[in-house]
Amino acid sequence: MSPEGAISDGRPDQVSRTARGEEVTFLEAIAEALWEEMEVDPRVFLIGEDIGAYGGAFKVTRGFLDRFGPDRVIDAPISEGGFTGAAAGAAHMGMRPVVEMQFMDFISPAYDVLTNYVATSEFRGAGPLPMVVRGPVGGGGRGGPFHSQNVEMAFFHTPGLTIVYPSTPYDAKGLLKASIRLDAPVLFEEHKGLYRAPALRERLPDEDYIVPIGSAKTVREGDALTLVTYGMMVHRSLEAATTLAEEGIEVEVIDLRTLLPLDDDHIVDAVRRTGRLLIVHEDTRTGGIAGEIAMRVNERAFAWLDGPILRVTADDTPVPFAARLEDAFLPSVEEIADAARTLASY
Amino acid sequence: MSNLTSRPGAPATELLRNLYRARAFERASGGEPEAHDLVAPVAAALALRGAPRPDVLTLAGGASGAALARGLPARDLARYLAADLPAFPTDHEVPGLGHVGLMHPTYHSLGLVAPVASGGVSISVAAGIALAFALRGEGRVAVAVDRSSVTDSGGWHEGLNLAAARGAPLVVLLLDDASRRRRPPIGRRGVAYGVKAERIEEGSAEGIAHRIGKIVAAARETPGAWLVEVARGTDDAVTELEARLVQGTVSGIEPVEPETLAAWAAEAAEEAAEAWAGITKEAA
Numbered sequence: 001m002s003p004e005g006a007i008s009d010g011r012p013d014q015v016s017r018t019a020r021g022e023e024v025t026f027l028e029a030i031a032e033a034l035w036e037e038m039e040v041d042p043r044v045f046l047i048g049e050d051i052g053a054y055g056g057a058f059k060v061t062r063g064f065l066d067r068f069g070p071d072r073v074i075d076a077p078i079s080e081g082g083f084t085g086a087a088a089g090a091a092h093m094g095m096r097p098v099v100e101m102q103f104m105d106f107i108s109p110a111y112d113v114l115t116n117y118v119a120t121s122e123f124r125g126a127g128p129l130p131m132v133v134r135g136p137v138g139g140g141g142r143g144g145p146f147h148s149q150n151v152e153m154a155f156f157h158t159p160g161l162t163i164v165y166p167s168t169p170y171d172a173k174g175l176l177k178a179s180i181r182l183d184a185p186v187l188f189e190e191h192k193g194l195y196r197a198p199a200l201r202e203r204l205p206d207e208d209y210i211v212p213i214g215s216a217k218t219v220r221e222g223d224a225l226t227l228v229t230y231g232m233m234v235h236r237s238l239e240a241a242t243t244l245a246e247e248g249i250e251v252e253v254i255d256l257r258t259l260l261p262l263d264d265d266h267i268v269d270a271v272r273r274t275g276r277l278l279i280v281h282e283d284t285r286t287g288g289i290a291g292e293i294a295m296r297v298n299e300r301a302f303a304w305l306d307g308p309i310l311r312v313t314a315d316d317t318p319v320p321f322a323a324r325l326e327d328a329f330l331p332s333v334e335e336i337a338d339a340a341r342t343l344a345s346y
Numbered sequence: 347m348s349n350l351t352s353r354p355g356a357p358a359t360e361l362l363r364n365l366y367r368a369r370a371f372e373r374a375s376g377g378e379p380e381a382h383d384l385v386a387p388v389a390a391a392l393a394l395r396g397a398p399r400p401d402v403l404t405l406a407g408g409a410s411g412a413a414l415a416r417g418l419p420a421r422d423l424a425r426y427l428a429a430d431l432p433a434f435p436t437d438h439e440v441p442g443l444g445h446v447g448l449m450h451p452t453y454h455s456l457g458l459v460a461p462v463a464s465g466g467v468s469i470s471v472a473a474g475i476a477l478a479f480a481l482r483g484e485g486r487v488a489v490a491v492d493r494s495s496v497t498d499s500g501g502w503h504e505g506l507n508l509a510a511a512r513g514a515p516l517v518v519l520l521l522d523d524a525s526r527r528r529r530p531p532i533g534r535r536g537v538a539y540g541v542k543a544e545r546i547e548e549g550s551a552e553g554i555a556h557r558i559g560k561i562v563a564a565a566r567e568t569p570g571a572w573l574v575e576v577a578r579g580t581d582d583a584v585t586e587l588e589a590r591l592v593q594g595t596v597s598g599i600e601p602v603e604p605e606t607l608a609a610w611a612a613e614a615a616e617e618a619a620e621a622w623a624g625i626t627k628e629a630a
Contacts, residue, residue: 045481071481077511082504085470086477089488092459093402093478112464112501117471125426126452126460 012063029169048100101135119160144321174211216263222250225276307346368411389555420621466501476514
């Protein structure tokens, strides 16, 4: 295997593995999606901080500048609002920009342009804005309050936006390709704890594929209760489900994959089978997506419920920097398992 | 309804007739426009006409007049503003979805892109439009019209800074709103951003239009952003232009009879009245 970042057959290493029949990491799956879409569609370009010469803070775009040049891999000034607005303008003119937020925590300066301009464009008659805003999210990396946030719920109630949050390399690649091709703006969240997780490495199809946006996926079958989650929490939930299975509690785990629009039918169908619902998310508790999912299930499946809808979430604080505090802040496998046991006992 | 802008005519006469239309349209919708707010946007719209491919005008100030001068039919504009559309359009070339109405129209085939109220966002969007033109090597120009007070916002800085860094073909046209806020002179700010900058002090409508036309042409020839501030004129701008046309002191234009001017004004008023007929003005 060539060293990380080395060029082989004109491609950076991180976008060559699938062609060589090798397993890829979550990060490499994202890089492959970007590379392949840029290869086939000249309308696609990248803009963000340090994505060109430096290859991005997490090296997702290492080697892209050499292949696609500075007009399609644009090192933007530090101005999240400015370059997100510029992406919108380019999208108006038929381009398909992909914005990289160095950390999704930094998306807050672009809140204005995303909610007031981008999300309203089609409703205002200004046409759809096909653009993707992607970047790393999530805690556990000791990044403190400004490099660890989950931002989905800051945008969840904004009509006109799509929010995608994959948990596996296969889904990350397929969903990112689908997002770039979508005639609508997409926020694409990538949990940085998944980027290079060895356990997630998998071999991907060596042909073009997409994963449909708006489609949840059952990643573990079970009849005792339904556990709905996404992102990093998919893996902690699966770990908890394995433990619970040894106790005779079979948990059905659903990976949402797309948060907006929510796949209501998939969730409701599952709850009608199991009669119990546990929602797990890494985002903070108040105003988290669990509240919305619970309400939708209440509206469509209340009569099927055999117990209260429960949730396991992060605490209502900024993400702590200190390791002990961050560990306590984030939902743990044990907390998920405990909540599932409680719910299963109803 | 006649299409005034399609008639042949020298720039000064065309400018005046479009100013009549803009003023009449605003008045018919219940507004009372000041002439100095209309001159630069209308002039910018006229300066962009005749390009081989549609350039783009993003508008925060004087939007209606510029949209009319760009070729948007007055009736369509009125219906857009009043959300008076019969059905939910699926064709994005139809201006407005009719949900809520909007102050500023987007009509892509005419190169009109609406801004939003948040100061500065429009410049970022315009910068991206210019970036797309440059990336595709199309030789097109984006012109963003806004009021000078927008330059106080962070978003405005980010947009112009990005355009300057990329050498994007963008003309930022600022209408000096003569607020009490103090800012460095436009020339100094241009130097700071590394863009060409100037202030148009010429008070006559014709002079402003002439200079804007020159700048747009220059931006098309040589990529790079422009920062242009138009001095606050007087409400006599239209009156002065009328007088000079009648006196025959506009270079290259034969004297125009006062009766002709009156006929143009009447046509503009008729067009505006027809556009707004039957539309509930409160909706706008």
